[in-house]
Amino acid sequence: MIPAPLPTMPLSLDPVSAPVTRRAAVIDSLRDGIVTGALEPGAFLRETALAAQLGVSATPVREAMAVLQAEGLVEIEAHRHKRVTPIDLPATRDLLDVQAHLWRLGYVRGLPEVRSGQVRDLRMHVANYRRVLDDAAEIGPVGRLVAIRASHAFHTTVISAAANTELLRVTLDRLALVARFILLRGGGTIGAAGLRLHEDILAAIERGDRDATLAHFDSLAARMIALADPADAPAPSTGD
Numbered sequence: 055m056i057p058a059p060l061p062t063m064p065l066s067l068d069p070v071s072a073p074v075t076r077r078a079a080v081i082d083s084l085r086d087g088i089v090t091g092a093l094e095p096g097a098f099l100r101e102t103a104l105a106a107q108l109g110v111s112a113t114p115v116r117e118a119m120a121v122l123q124a125e126g127l128v129e130i131e132a133h134r135h136k137r138v139t140p141i142d143l144p145a146t147r148d149l150l151d152v153q154a155h156l157w158r159l160g161y162v163r164g165l166p167e168v169r170s171g172q173v174r175d176l177r178m179h180v181a182n183y184r185r186v187l188d189d190a191a192e193i194g195p196v197g198r199l200v201a202i203r204a205s206h207a208f209h210t211t212v213i214s215a216a217a218n219t220e221l222l223r224v225t226l227d228r229l230a231l232v233a234r235f236i237l238l239r240g241g242g243t244i245g246a247a248g249l250r251l252h253e254d255i256l257a258a259i260e261r262g263d264r265d266a267t268l269a270h271f272d273s274l275a276a277r278m279i280a281l282a283d284p285a286d287a288p289a290p291s292t293g294d
Contacts, residue, residue, distance in 0.1 A: 080114040081121050088127045088138050089234040090195055096140040099128065126231040139231075146235050147282035149228060154275035156225050160213030161271055165264055167215040173260060179208040180252050186244075193244060195237065201244045202233050208252055212259075232278075240281040251277070 084104070087093040101119070105112045119136055122128040126149075129139050182204040186197045193201070206229055213225055236243065251274045258266035 076110060077114045077117055080108060080110055081118040083108060084115075084118050084122060085125070085127065085230055088122065089230055089237060090199060091234075091238050093138050095138050095238070097138045099136040099138065101136070126228055127234070141235060141239065143282050143284045147279060149231065150235075150279045150282055153225065153228060153232060154279060156221070157209055157213065158268065158271060158275065160209070160216055160218075160221055160225055161268060163216035163218060163221065164212045164214065165259070165267060167217065168212060168259060169215075172211050172215050173256075175211045176208055176256050176259065179204045179211065180249070180256055183208075183249050183252060187246065187249060193241075195241070198237055198241045198244045199233070201248070202236055205248070205252060206233065208255075236278070236281065240278075243277065243281065248274075248277075 084093070093099070099119070101112045101115045105115045108115070119128055119130065123130050127139055128136055130136050183201050186193060186201040186204070189197070210222075210226070214222055216222075251270060254270040255267055255274070258264075258270055
């Protein structure tokens with residue numbers, strides 16, 4: 055019996071440019087394609103087609119698949135078919151709930167160690183978020199991704215101050231998966247209210263107010279987790 059053809063994979067990736075390493079460039083390109091939805095949730099991935107589009111051999115694509123599988127962005131099935139991990143709301147809610155607890159622990163450990171250099175970095179990340187809102191009347195997918203990454207860099211700055219490599223690793227482990235969900239399902243939350251929560255956290259850190267910092271973080275985390283509640287989940291973001 056001839057098996058049915060697999061669904062066609064959307065091909066919308068740019069060829070890799072001169073990279074630090076070809077493998078790293080392929081990983082970054084495929085990760086960005088998945089996070090932005092250029093490679094849609096559930097899409098099957100053919101290494102030869104991806105390699106041809108990226109202008110590389112199949113080897114770095116195969117290596118990238120293993121990395122992206124470890125990040126939760128790619129599923130490799132028993133018969134070796136590879137696909138972009140679908141968005142599963144209950145599983146995503148569990149992920150966001152666990153990540154929120156880990157990030158909060160990072161805040162608890164990191165806040166006492168935040169110094170002027172970290173505060174300067176936090177201000178920069180908030181400024182990058184604000185710039186996205188100031189630069190366009192309507193934020194497109196690229197702008198939303200810039201804002202999401204500014205937000206993640208903001209939180210990572212605080213967590214990094216704890217100087218706990220294992221805590222940092224587990225908070226970064228699913229960062230791209232979280233970014234994809236927010237971009238594709240909660241892009242509408244990237245706006246003035248989200249910016250204000252980051253500004254409130256920054257102001258509390260600058261005052262040295264630990265309780266207020268954690269309270270503002272808890273508000274932000276609850277807002278993020280609510281995106282994955284099936285009853286309240288917004289429709290997928292379609293971009294411009």
